[in-house]
Amino acid sequence: MSDNVTLRLAEMRELSETILMDNGFNKDHARSITDIMYACQQDDCHSHGLHRLLMCVESIQSGRIDGTAVPTITDAGPSVVRANANKGMSLLALQAALPQLIEKAKKNGIAALAINNCYHFSALWPEVEKLSEAGLAAIAMVPSHAWVAPAGGTRGTLGTNPLAFSWPRRGKHPFTFDFATSQFARGEVELYRRAGKALPEGVAIDKDGKPTTDAEAAMNGAMLTFGGYKGSALSIMIELLAGPLIDDLTSKESMEFAEGKPEAPYHGEILIAIDPNLLSGGKAVANDERAERLFADILDQGARLPSQRRYVARENNMKRDAIEIPRTLYEELLTLRK
Numbered sequence: 657m658s659d660n661v662t663l664r665l666a667e668m669r670e671l672s673e674t675i676l677m678d679n680g681f682n683k684d685h686a687r688s689i690t691d692i693m694y695a696c697q698q699d700d701c702h703s704h705g706l707h708r709l710l711m712c713v714e715s716i717q718s719g720r721i722d723g724t725a726v727p728t729i730t731d732a733g734p735s736v737v738r739a740n741a742n743k744g745m746s747l748l749a750l751q752a753a754l755p756q757l758i759e760k761a762k763k764n765g766i767a768a769l770a771i772n773n774c775y776h777f778s779a780l781w782p783e784v785e786k787l788s789e790a791g792l793a794a795i796a797m798v799p800s801h802a803w804v805a806p807a808g809g810t811r812g813t814l815g816t817n818p819l820a821f822s823w824p825r826r827g828k829h830p831f832t833f834d835f836a837t838s839q840f841a842r843g844e845v846e847l848y849r850r851a852g853k854a855l856p857e858g859v860a861i862d863k864d865g866k867p868t869t870d871a872e873a874a875m876n877g878a879m880l881t882f883g884g885y886k887g888s889a890l891s892i893m894i895e896l897l898a899g900p901l902i903d904d905l906t907s908k909e910s911m912e913f914a915e916g917k918p919e920a921p922y923h924g925e926i927l928i929a930i931d932p933n934l935l936s937g938g939k940a941v942a943n944d945e946r947a948e949r950l951f952a953d954i955l956d957q958g959a960r961l962p963s964q965r966r967y968v969a970r971e972n973n974m975k976r977d978a979i980e981i982p983r984t985l986y987e988e989l990l991t992l993r994k
């Protein structure tokens with residue numbers, strides 16, 4: 657028997673929506689959560705694909721997340737939209753606020769969206785990619801839980817704090833990157849733990865502050881930032897911009913809020929959308945060509961662009977109308993259906 661199970665794309669969607677609704681999310685939340693996992697699975701981004709259904713179900717079972725929360729969207733200034741997720745998952749709030757963010761960025765050149773009071777589990781690239789599909793450059797940031805030690809430190813203070821960026825390209829998929837500011841995303845460490853695989857050196861320390869390659873010990877100790885003090889500084893910036901700046905929790909505060917319950921982190925998110933035409937004084941077309949020359953110079957050297965792997969995976973998975981997930985995960989997911 658194969659170690660993997662193959663699912664048709666529609667089957668994957670149905671499995672995810674059924675599990676979410678069986679466990680207390682309403683249809684709107686189940687759809688918006690599934691959209692993002694579907695996108696991740698389709699692009700072979702496994703750490704934030706169907707695997708994350710486990711975290712969503714654990715979160716709602718802990719009894720504090722509202723699976724029926726209706727987000728409140730506020731026009732908070734010429735260039736500011738605020739979305740209160742009202743203790744629901746972030747994704748429905750994002751979906752509801754996105755049209756206003758796009759409109760404000762196109763009108764004023766730049767606009768920001770603050771999402772507050774949300775549980776958050778997802779990859780950020782689908783969010784910035786959507787803004788670039790609307791012709792905007794975009795940045796998104798979130799804290800998580802205090803699993804990551806600052807450079808030179810010995811215990812978790814920072815989150816895995818992803819940073820996502822996207823740039824619109826005419827007639828092409830956007831240029832996008834999205835990565836944790838820790839060496840590994842927590843989801844990736846979890847996949848190593850589940851597979852019983854050793855982590856590479858330099859990813860984590862154990863609870864006594866000693867280097868470890870044991871994924872379980874890493875989860876009980878602390879993860880390390882990428883690029884030493886540089887990743888650490890970026891991570892602190894994300895704590896500030898997606899925390900105090902928008903009146904929401906830092907990763908440490910989010911972890912305290914969880915009181916040890918196995919929930920998705922609870923905090924805020926910031927998205928910044930920029931209109932290339934207004935910012936360049938109406939010269940977006942000429943400047944697009946310059947951006948394309950930059951990409952071409954990178955590709956000419958045999959290097960690849962971030963997001964290139966994803967777009968190839970997307971095309972392949974869409975063509976064969978199927979994705980694969982580990983059999984162990986599939987069997988675990990089936991137990992979540994009621």
Ligand code: NDP
Nearest residue numbers: 778779780800816818833834835836841962963964965966
């Ligand atoms: P990776 O280390 O896998 O890096 C991802 C980014 O780097 C992608 O844009 C990827 O492009 C690009 N990339 C990878 N290899 C290369 C290469 N050789 N050349 C050029 N570009 C490359 O990501 P992480 O494991 O750090 O993060 C995974 C996901 O976890 C992210 O989507 C992030 O949002 C999510 N996350 C979410 C958190 C949350 O709190 N919600 C917390 C932390 C992480 P490509 O995709 O094409 O390979």
Ligand code: PYC
Nearest residue numbers: 777800816841842843
């Ligand atoms: O992979 O670090 C992570 C993560 C945290 C919250 C959601 N994903």
